[in-house]
Ligand SMILES: [Fe+2]
């Protein structure tokens with residue numbers, strides 16, 4: 001099974017880089033992943049024109065199973081209303097074969113900080129019963145990452161969410177926001193951050209990239225073998241981590 005995880009498109013006149021975007025889309029279409037998770041900041045300002053532009057762009061990526069959550073930039077200017085029109089739910093659980101993905105909107109209108117909220121813990125727990133490979137997708141960080149400066153964008157309820165996800169034996173957490181690709185392994189749960197997919201908003205010496213996660217299991221009682229790699233705009237692939245869970 002192949003999952004592509006991308007984030008932080010920041011579709012706008014100012015920051016979207018078409019040449020990089022084109023080569024990234026070609027590279028994903030060649031891979032043909034089973035599903036794609038996009039962890040927010042689709043737009044820069046949450047404006048209607050930006051949403052329409054990014055929708056057309058995402059439609060060029062060939063995959064039947066696309067999963068999206070909004071980021072803080074998408075909720076600016078009440079942009080979450082456009083998100084709901086174009087991409088439907090901001091909180092959801094979906095299953096594909098033996099994979100369950102729960103997505104949660106961690107943004108709050110016109111605030112940069114992230115928050116999931118106690119009112120969501122119950123249904124998240126319910127969604128993660130069963131033996132599927134479990135994926136949680138959100139925009140903000142669950143744990144600090146390097147090069148994020150004076151880290152102040154970790155979820156305000158990160159500790160409670162980490163404990164909940166660990167208790168539910170979640171395999172993979174996918175997030176974005178700071179445009180720095182990184183992986184932490186916490187109690188055998190991979191917390192995977194994505195860089196920016198195709199915007200000029202890179203941090204330090206990082207470049208545009210997306211994550212490729214390959215997860216395989218012989219049967220529902222077997223362990224999962226998981227590989228996380230980064231793919232860059234020229235098509236080069238870097239293996240980041242390999243683990244059994
Ligand atoms: Fe961003």
Ligand SMILES: [Fe+2]
Pocket residue numbers: 041071072073139176177178
């Ligand atoms: Fe963000």
